[in-house]
Structure formats: C-alpha cells, structure tokens
Amino acid sequence: MNSVQPIPVVVLAGFLGSGKTTLLNHLLGNRGGTRIGVVVNDFGSIEIDAMSVAGQVGDSMVSLGGGCLCCAVDGSELDAYLDKLAAPVHRIDVIVIEASGLAEPQEMVKMLIANENPAIRYGGLVQVVDAAEFDRTRAAHPETDRHLSVADLVVLNKTDRVDPAERARIEGEVAALCAPGTPLVGADHGRIDPELLFDRRPWTETRGQLSFEDLIAEAEEHDGRDPHADHAHARYESVEFTSDQALSPRRFIDFLDRRPAGLYRIKGFVWFGVPGYQERYEVHAVGRFLRFAPAPWGRGERRRTQLVLIGSGTDGPGLLRELDACREGSPEQAPPESMWGVLRYVAPADRGDDLAAEDDSPPEDGPVPEDGVPA
Numbered sequence: 001m002n003s004v005q006p007i008p009v010v011v012l013a014g015f016l017g018s019g020k021t022t023l024l025n026h027l028l029g030n031r032g033g034t035r036i037g038v039v040v041n042d043f044g045s046i047e048i049d050a051m052s053v054a055g056q057v058g059d060s061m062v063s064l065g066g067g068c069l070c071c072a073v074d075g076s077e078l079d080a081y082l083d084k085l086a087a088p089v090h091r092i093d094v095i096v097i098e099a100s101g102l103a104e105p106q107e108m109v110k111m112l113i114a115n116e117n118p119a120i121r122y123g124g125l126v127q128v129v130d131a132a133e134f135d136r137t138r139a140a141h142p143e144t145d146r147h148l149s150v151a152d153l154v155v156l157n158k159t160d161r162v163d164p165a166e167r168a169r170i171e172g173e174v175a176a177l178c179a180p181g182t183p184l185v186g187a188d189h190g191r192i193d194p195e196l197l198f199d200r201r202p203w204t205e206t207r208g209q210l211s212f213e214d215l216i217a218e219a220e221e222h223d224g225r226d227p228h229a230d231h232a233h234a235r236y237e238s239v240e241f242t243s244d245q246a247l248s249p250r251r252f253i254d255f256l257d258r259r260p261a262g263l264y265r266i267k268g269f270v271w272f273g274v275p276g277y278q279e280r281y282e283v284h285a286v287g288r289f290l291r292f293a294p295a296p297w298g299r300g301e302r303r304r305t306q307l308v309l310i311g312s313g314t315d316g317p318g319l320l321r322e323l324d325a326c327r328e329g330s331p332e333q334a335p336p337e338s339m340w341g342v343l344r345y346v347a348p349a350d351r352g353d354d355l356a357a358e359d360d361s362p363p364e365d366g367p368v369p370e371d372g373v374p375a
C-alpha cells in the first residue's frame with residue numbers, strides 16, 4: 001500500500017455493547033504491516049473506549065469525547081482530526097472511526113462524503129450486531145432496522161452466545177433487513193478477517209455504499225423537526241463516576257446485583273485494592289450481562305475507579321449516591337474472600353475461552369486463584 005491513494009475511512013457502528021471496541025482491538029492486533037488510524041467517539045467525557053484501545057495506536061489516536069459524533073462534533077472538527085491522521089508523515093493506510101454506540105451512522109457517513117480532503121475517501125459502514133441481544137435491541141430500538149439497511153458489511157458478533165439454530169434464524173432476519181447482497185460475517189469477539197476492511201478494492205466500491213441522494217433524502221426526512229430528536233441517544237442519559245478511593249467489592253457487587261433494568265450499559269474500571277487483588281478490574285455490563293477483566297495498571301497510573309453508566313429512565317444522582325456508598329477507606333484490611341463475588345464474573349476475554357457469566361447464572365463455588373481464572 002502507498003499513501004498516494006486516498007485513505008479509506010471506515011465507520012464502525014453498532015449498538016451499545018455490541019462489540020465495536022473488541023473488534024477494533026482485534027483489527028489493531030492483527031493488522032500486519034497495515035497502518036491504521038483510529039478515531040474513537042465515546043459517549044461520556046471519560047473516554048473509556050479511547051483508553052481500551054490506547055497504547056496500541058500511539059500518536060495516530062485521536063478521540064472525540066463529549067458525546068455522539070453526529071451531534072456533539074461538527075463536521076469541521078471531524079475534518080480536522082481526519083486531516084491530522086491523513087498527513088503523509090503518518091503513512092496511514094486506513095482510518096477507522098469507532099462510532100459511539102448511540103450514534104446515527106448515517107450522520108457520520110454524510111459528514112465523510114461531504115469531506116473535501118482529497119487525501120481521504122469514505123470507505124464503508126460496518127455495522128456490528130450483538131447476536132445474543134438482537135431481538136431485544138430491535139424491539140427497543142426500531143432504528144436498528146434502518147441502520148442495517150445502510151450497512152456495507154454486517155458483523156454478527158457474539159456468535160459464541162447463541163446456538164447454531166438461533167444463529168441461523170438471526171442471520172436470516174439480518175439478511176432480510178440489509179440491502180440485497182450485503183456481506184454478513186459471523187464473529188466471536190470481533191475476530192473477523194482484517195482483509196475485509198483493508199482491501200484496496202473493498203466491497204463498498206461495488207455495492208451498498210450510500211449514495212449522496214440517499215443521504216439528502218434522509219436529511220429531508222428530518223425537515224421541520226429536531227433532526228436529532230429520534231436518535232437513540234436522545235432517550236439516553238449517561239453519568240460518570242470517578243473515585244480515588246478503592247471500592248468495596250461486596251458493596252459494588254451488591255450495587256450491580258440491584259441495578260435497574262433501564263441501566264443498559266456500565267463500562268470502565270475499578271480499583272478494589274484488596275490484598276492479593278491489586279489489579280485494575282475492567283468492568284463491562286450490557287443489559288444483564290456482566291464481566292470483569294483484571295489487568296495490570298500502567299506504569300505510574302493512578303489507582304482509581306472510573307465508570308460510565310448509560311441508561312434510560314434511570315436516576316443518575318441516585319446511582320452516583322449508591323456508588324459513593326461503595327467507597328472503601330481501608331481496602332488493605334478487607335479479607336480476600338470479599339473478592340469472590342467479583343471473581344465469579346472474571347473471564348479471560350482475550351483467550352477466547354469465554355467464562356463470562358450471566359447475572360442470573362448459578363454462582364461459582366469457592367475462591368478463585370489470583371490469575372482470575374475460575375477453577
């Protein structure tokens with residue numbers, strides 16, 4: 001690849017928790033000699049997703065914080081980031097924008113098509129679908145159907161969480177919602193062939209790409225009303241919690257066990273500071289699904305907890321008060337057993353042997369060794 005050709009800009013979209021960051025990390029980890037520029041657009045000003053992929057992208061990383069790309073960031077700001085990434089000095093082959101899980105992908109595509117920088121070109125819309133949550137997501141968010149209809153490539157992710165018959169049913173439904181011939185690839189932890197995105201003559205050139213006319217028609221639909229009123233995130237609110245004090249694992253698990261149904265997504269990391277469990281515990285909750293992943297702290301990284309909670313109809317200040325009550329002043333005195341509730345939800349995500357538990361699954365008995373892998 002060389003930098004004379006315009007750099008394709010691929011939009012990675014999908015509902016909250018569908019696996020966009022996981023897929024992006026897979027691409028970054030399997031990019032061979034390809035240089036990928038990344039734009040992460042997170043919901044909430046604590047850029048959890050940016051941190052999840054940071055370290056792998058170095059100075060090519062730019063992050064658009066503060067909310068949804070389509071609303072909070074105007075075209076000129078996006079253009080400025082793209083200009084920066086497209087500078088020849090970076091020798092970038094492909095740019096991937098990870099859209100906020102609540103963004104309207106069409107808005108981003110529109111911005112990219114309108115971009116006047118000759119060094120880049122729109123490279124397609126990849127829609128990530130959570131196979132295990134497909135029916136629920138569709139019922140709660142009818143715009144899912146519209147998003148699928150404009151996708152260039154659909155990744156049916158989390159296929160490990162559905163059986164083959166269920167997978168076949170969902171594949172049929174997804175295919176019926178997509179434009180005819182839209183490629184649909186199944187994936188476990190976002191492990192797709194990176195060639196799907198890095199090919200110089202990709203699927204988007206032959207079919208499926210939104211035409212400008214489609215986009216104008218879309219825009220006209222909005223006429224006379226707030227163009228963002230029907231966006232998914234208009235119905236959502238997010239709150240952020242940060243603590244320099246450790247959290248009590250027991251009180252935090254109790255908080256999670258009691259979390260309201262409208263609290264759709266929790267992500268971030270937690271410091272428990274319990275002797276023997278000094279790692280940084282990444283937490284991901286999607287609906288009733290919950291997982292912790294321990295990882296070492298970065299060199300010199302401050303021990304603390306940062307969480308983003310996204311929900312609808314939830315009492316944000318009330319949630320923050322409950323989290324405040326989880327603070328623990330003397331974590332060094334906590335017994336190791338206090339971690340058991342957390343360790344039930346630890347799975348070695350990167351190894352693929354997914355032991356993540358559903359909230360309502362029976363608890364594992366007994367302690368778990370310090371590597372975090374339940375016995």
Ligand SMILES: Nc1nc2c(ncn2[C@@H]2O[C@H](COP(=O)(O)OP(=O)(O)OP(=O)(O)O)[C@@H](O)[C@H]2O)c(=O)[nH]1
Binds near residue numbers: 019188267
């Ligand atoms: N079982 C299973 N879990 C997965 C798979 N892919 C991702 N996950 C988990 O699902 C959770 C959400 O994944 P993310 O990659 O953060 O999802 P996202 O779409 O970036 O989420 P938002 O940033 O909230 O929109 C994490 O706990 C992942 O480890 C998969 O194929 N199977």
